[in-house]
Amino acid sequence: MSDSPAFPVVDYATWRQRVERELGEADFAATLTTQLPEGIATQPLYMEHVRTVRQPRRAATGELGWSLCPRFESAEPGVTNRQIMAELDGGASALWIRLDLAARTGVDADDSAAPSLGGQDGVAAQHLPDFDVLLSGVELGAVPTLIDAGANALPLAATVLALLEQRNLDRSFVELHLNCDPLAALAHDGRLPASLEDLATELRQLTSFCHASLPAATAVTVSDLPYHGAGATAADELGIAAATLICYLRWIERGGWDPARALPHILLRTAVDRDLFVGVAKLRALRLLWSKIATACGIEEPPPARIHAVTSERPLTSREAWVNMLRITTQTLAAVVGGADLVTTAAWDRPLGESTAAARRLARNTQSILGFESQLGRVLDPAGGAHYIEELTDQLARRGWQMMQEIETAGGAEKALTSGWLAERLDQRRATRRTALADGSFSIIGVTEFVAEDALGRLRELLKRRGAQERAPERIAADPGTTAKRAARRLRDYLESRRPSAAPAATAEPPGLDGVTQAAAEGATLGEISTALGRAPGETLTPLPAYRDSEAYE
Numbered sequence: 001m002s003d004s005p006a007f008p009v010v011d012y013a014t015w016r017q018r019v020e021r022e023l024g025e026a027d028f029a030a031t032l033t034t035q036l037p038e039g040i041a042t043q044p045l046y047m048e049h050v051r052t053v054r055q056p057r058r059a060a061t062g063e064l065g066w067s068l069c070p071r072f073e074s075a076e077p078g079v080t081n082r083q084i085m086a087e088l089d090g091g092a093s094a095l096w097i098r099l100d101l102a103a104r105t106g107v108d109a110d111d112s113a114a115p116s117l118g119g120q121d122g123v124a125a126q127h128l129p130d131f132d133v134l135l136s137g138v139e140l141g142a143v144p145t146l147i148d149a150g151a152n153a154l155p156l157a158a159t160v161l162a163l164l165e166q167r168n169l170d171r172s173f174v175e176l177h178l179n180c181d182p183l184a185a186l187a188h189d190g191r192l193p194a195s196l197e198d199l200a201t202e203l204r205q206l207t208s209f210c211h212a213s214l215p216a217a218t219a220v221t222v223s224d225l226p227y228h229g230a231g232a233t234a235a236d237e238l239g240i241a242a243a244t245l246i247c248y249l250r251w252i253e254r255g256g257w258d259p260a261r262a263l264p265h266i267l268l269r270t271a272v273d274r275d276l277f278v279g280v281a282k283l284r285a286l287r288l289l290w291s292k293i294a295t296a297c298g299i300e301e302p303p304p305a306r307i308h309a310v311t312s313e314r315p316l317t318s319r320e321a322w323v324n325m326l327r328i329t330t331q332t333l334a335a336v337v338g339g340a341d342l343v344t345t346a347a348w349d350r351p352l353g354e355s356t357a358a359a360r361r362l363a364r365n366t367q368s369i370l371g372f373e374s375q376l377g378r379v380l381d382p383a384g385g386a387h388y389i390e391e392l393t394d395q396l397a398r399r400g401w402q403m404m405q406e407i408e409t410a411g412g413a414e415k416a417l418t419s420g421w422l423a424e425r426l427d428q429r430r431a432t433r434r435t436a437l438a439d440g441s442f443s444i445i446g447v448t449e450f451v452a453e454d455a456l457g458r459l460r461e462l463l464k465r466r467g468a469q470e471r472a473p474e475r476i477a478a479d480p481g482t483t484a485k486r487a488a489r490r491l492r493d494y495l496e497s498r499r500p501s502a503a504p505a506a507t508a509e510p511p512g513l514d515g516v517t518q519a520a521a522e523g524a525t526l527g528e529i530s531t532a533l534g535r536a537p538g539e540t541l542t543p544l545p546a547y548r549d550s551e552a553y554e
Contacts, residue, residue: 012047019044036278037433038235040395046387065377067144068367069094069308069342070360075119075483077134085137086357090364094144094342096308097134098122102487104150104185106193106535108527109487110495118487120480122148126491127525131163141169144342146177146267146308150185151538152193153178153219154202155520155529157209158513162521176217177267180206183244183417187226188546192538193530196414199538200251207252209513210265218267218306220248225310227422228271229546231430234282235396239403240422241268242289243413246404249297250412260299269308272331272338274315277392279334280383283307285397287339292401309340316351317550320446324348325362332366337382343367351548423544430547437549447550491525498523504532 020028032044070087072095074080084095100122102109108126109118118124125134138145140163149156157178164171182199186192192199206219222244224237232240245266249259270286272279287305294302311331316324325348335343345363347355355363371377383389410416417423436442443449504511504519511519516529524532 012045015045015047036275037233037429037436038278038396038399040235040392040399042388042392046391063377064093064367064371066336066340066371067094067342068092068364068371069096069144069146069344070364071096071098071310071344071346073098073122074354075100075122075124075487077123077125077130080123081134081136083357083360084135087360087364088138088143090361091368092364094146095138096146096148096342096344097125098148099150099156100124100487101189102126103156103526104148104152104189104193105191105538106152106155106527106530108525109484109491111527115488116480116484118491119483124483124487124490126487126527127494127523128159128162128166128520129494129523131159132166135163140164140167140176141173144175144177146179146342148179148221149526150189151180151182151199152185152526152530153180153206154513154533155516155526157206157219158516158529159520159526161513161517165517165521171214172216174214174216176214177221178206178210178217178219179221179267180219181221181223181244183247183413184221184223184226186539186541187230187417187422187544190543191540194533194535194538196539198533198535201255202533203248204252204255204257205513207262207265208257211261218265220262220266221269221308222248222266223269225269225271226544226546227426228273228312229314230423230426230544231433231547232426233429234273234278235399236403236426236429237270238282238285238289238396238400239405239407240413241270241286242293242400242404243407243416245290245293246408247413249293259297260294260302263294263299264303267306267308269310271312271314272309272335273312274327274330276330276334277389278396279331280338281389281392281396283309283335283338283340284383284389284393285400288393288397289400289404306342307340308342308344309335309338310344311335311346313346313350313546314548315444316346316348316548317444317447317554318351319550319554321349321352323446324351325366328363329366333370333376336367336370336376339381418539418541420541423542426544430545433549434552437552444550444553447553495525504528 023031034042036042068091070092072080072083074083100118101120102114102117105117107114107117109124123134125131147156147160160176164174180203182192182196203220210217210219222241224241227240228237249262252262253259268286286307290305291302311328315327328345328348332343332345345366347359347363349355349359376382407413407416410421437448504524511532516532519529519532
């Protein structure tokens with residue numbers, strides 16, 4: 001049997017000439033290229049790539065190859081604990097617990113100056129017994145646990161350390177993430193529990209403590225979620241994350257600490273939006289920027305970046321909400337293929353209120369199918385070598401670096417945020433996105449395009465004739481006032497029952513981490529610990545808005 005003749009080698013110029021001949025008078029760029037919001041034009045054919053960015057995820061974790069990390073925000077610690085146990089029983093391998101606004105801003109739920117913060121936008125865990133209930137049945141030595149108190153991470157760390165001591169756990173095996181991220185907290189909440197100068201000192205304390213006593217833990221998080229929610233593009237988010245990382249490394253270095261020892265204790269949290277390829281390339285570009293910044297700090301062999309990928313809520317809709325399942329699956333796929341270490345998948349009904357147990361189960365099983373059935377965790381770098389992905393990674397990294405340089409020119413991440421420069425930039429991005437929705441160049445299936453109004457009307461009429469009722473997606477809406485009052489009442493009951501000496505006494509010098517840990521072990525609340533630290537008042541600004549693309553049409 002003779003060998004088949006080889007196909008002739010066709011270079012790009014020859015291919016392009018043939019395509020333009022077929023197009024006739026139609027313009028090649030207008031017909032076959034697509035402009036991404038980042039200003040990158042995607043091409044119809046990639047025959048060469050600029051470079052191969054082979055920076056795979058850290059050592060594979062869990063059975064999936066990454067950690068399945070659901071988010072918990074229910075106000076009641078007992079309710080949240082039941083959700084946690086259900087998620088762990090269903091296959092979750094990590095936990096992300098977000099504390100309420102009261103905890104994040106350093107006050108207690110019964111604080112008369114902020115009576116509405118308790119139980120808002122998170123769990124109302126206010127003292128050691130609350131955390132004991134919240135994490136009852138959780139093997140903290142075996143399950144990576146992210147507890148997010150925004151910028152108020154030092155009182156949180158003290159309380160969690162007291163819990164570890166109470167349970168006689170070996171700290172060296174506990175993968176705890178303390179999520180100290182003052183700039184993202186200020187962007188999201190619009191207020192801080194202390195001045196940025198005091199928080200910089202606490203960030204250094206936590207990083208130093210993790211290095212000495214919690215080797216598997218991270219103290220600092222660099223999150224782009226507030227900026228993503230306010231309209232940032234993927235390139236913007238990369239630049240903001242890079243500038244924030246540089247800002248925190250400067251804070252650490254200012255205290256005489258080596259950034260090389262701090263990097264292993266920093267977590268990167270990033271949103272994954274609706275575009276599959278941009279999502280994959282964004283995570284790979286984030287690792288590239290991490291390495292470039294580490295090299296600039298004189299670190300020859302930087303540790304691998306730890307990345308927590310979170311599916312975006314921006315593309316989710318409340319109209320035809322079931323379509324969200326498809327959107328979320330695409331986002332989760334991008335997070336996994338991009339090499340995230342921890343992945344949080346939103347429930348499809350999140351725009352409708354607090355998610356139901358069934359919706360949370362579907363979110364969890366989305367990752368299980370990608371891992372156990374599609375076997376994505378068995379491939380170290382699935383996108384490596386793909387010409388389009390490599391080119392897109394390179395361009396996103398370059399544009400992200402350019403954004404970082406613009407932020408540095410504006411005074412750095414701290415100045416860019418507090419001066420309003422960043423908010424103005426994101427307002428422009430949001431306006432551009434809305435214009436694209438309005439002129440049809442950017443669409444939302446089921447909302448701005450392929451709207452099934454007639455089909456829905458016929459379905460309603462059919463159900464009416466049959467004597468049935470149309471069933472809308474189940475919705476759980478909590479009353480903020482009731483939630484806040486319940487959190488304050490629980491705290492008052494606790495204060496009446498505890499020892500009078502449990503509250504930390506005021507001292508001339510603020511207590512260190514060991515001192516506040518002892519106070520937490522004796523029953524001090526997060527608000528009392530925050531007060532005992534003797535902090536200066538924190539900055540305030542208008543929080544960055546969080547919006548979904550479809551809101552104007554719903």
